Amino acid sequence: MALTLEQLNRASAEQAALMLDGLYEHSPWIAERALAQRPFKSLAQLKYAMCDVLAQAGRQAQLGLIRAHPELAGKAMVSKTLTAESTHEQTQAGLTDCTPEEFAKIQQLNADYNAKFGWPFILAVRGPRGVGLNKRQIIEAFERRLYGHPDFELQECLRNIHRIVEIRLNDKFGVEPTQGQQVWDWQEELSQHSDPGYADKGQLTVTYLSDAHRACAQRISQWMRECGFDEVYTDAVGNVVGRYHPATGRPELASAPSGGSDAHAAGSVGARYLMTGSHYDTVRNGGKYDGRLGIFVPMASVAALHRQGQRLPVGIEVVAFSEEEGQRYRATFLGSGALIGDFKPQWLEQKDADGITMQQAMAHAGLRVDDIAKIQRDPAHYLGFVEVHIEQGPVLNEVNIPLGVVTSINGSVRYLCEVIGTASHAGTTPMDRRRDAACAVAELALYLEQRAAQDGDSVATIGQLQVPNGSINVVPGRCQFSLDLRAPTDAQRDALVRDVLEQLGAICERRGVRYSTELTMSVAAAPSAPAWQARWESAVTDLGVPLFKLPSGAGHDAMKLHEIMPQAMLFVRGENGGISHNPLESTTCDDMQLAIDAFSHLLHQLARQTA
16 A cells, blocks of 8 residues: 555654665665654655755765665676665666677676776666666666766766655655656657658757648647647747636637637736746757747646636636747747747748748748737736746756746847957967967957856856868967857846956957957846746745755746746756756656646646635
8 A cells, every 4th residue: 555645754763764665775774864854745855855865964975875776787686686676677677688788788888887987877767757768778878977977977876866766755655747747748749750851860850830840839739629728729920829718707719810810819808817838949959848848837737727627717828939949040039029029020031041931931831921910919918927947957956956946037148259360370480479369269268267157157158169261280360259148137247248358358459369249149137027936936835845046047938028027937857967958858757747736836826816
């Protein structure tokens, strides 16, 4: 029979320790120390308590825990001395049924990993979905992590141990994150659609209005209908819109007009809507969760309301934005921008790599350019905008917290720059006579690291750096580079920009070179609306998850909606060090379940406050 939290909270210390026996491999002390923090209001609180015990225990205790774990398909498996839990997990992953070649491969990887790091390779073989990784996925993870830095690998092993414990704890308490699993399945299925040239390589790339993009829109529309949305349509720029009407003042249902203009964009008389959503396009060879998580989490919440026959005093509008990444055309935030009236007509004449204009692509997709102005939203009919998004960074992963409340989306500026010196012979030009353009930029790059670090949460990047027509035996006469400067507030960003440009000028003057800069983008910071941030904070706290607040260094659709209505965001922890814009981008069904629970909690808060 499954355990309950009430049983765990009321049991004696000895009984409670027995209930949690077998979570951490041969290391019962972790659960025993965590039990001192009883009573727990949720499994999430218990999970974090155990993570915190291990974090506070120090490196030697952490190494002892890692070394208490058996190798994958190792000697303990062969001799049948694995714990019952490990036997079940390795069997489910197929490791007890390896071919001789697979077994030899894993044995060699085990030996190489142990030789490099001094501890066994740890992987939660039941995976982020909880149903088990296959042998190919396990071997690929093994090979990739063999090249990791020891400090990172130590933490990655501990994070995988906590994931193993999370799954074992779910088993003990009979918990199944069914909504999180549904969101996982949606994302997996949607990722089957990818642009030509990438699909055949097993890579995910979905650019604006490609065949794969339109297939994604169709699939999202279908799922929205199955979830119980009252209206589902594709608008004039390819956004997929689902509307779940409020309990009172519901408009009569009607199909969206041809071309996708929004007949009910203004909402019903006397009723207001919460807008939410994110984008479904991707970067090239990207991940499955960036943007799409923010579409599927609210869809899962609406589906639950529909199953229960429940309506709220406010309506819910979920928008799957068609374009955010700016990959096919230079029109970043096209989908969300169109909803605030920021669609630039000149974009229509832009051409993609194949010479197809945006206007031609829209016509081919059946979208009517003349309807774009009609989809602009009136903010008076909306309470605000909230967005759920994978973090796209390592912070939540490092602190072992599944959800984070966003305080602000960083303001950013981008420049394209060039330093011009004098090209000269690399062998005959003395070091003190050179006018080396590349060295000037290299000096600036080192300054960027130092200056951004002063603020703690500013970031500065030279993402592009090249010497045009450079030769191995020529002192660089020109160096072209980009600048990307970001900070949580505009004042902090502007101070960073001022210092960097002043330093560039000083470096160039001292080195006898000249420079030029071109501002290519400037986006204001988008601080979270206090009331909406407080709602996210209340939702997270109510789940028993520690409250953790952080700024967003990446741009999001919420930045555009911020221009006309209050907004706030919730971050979900990513796996694999929080990597994003990468095929390794991932999160677990348990963390997604918590995000759905938090979103549903926010909806019910809103319902109480607007009733």
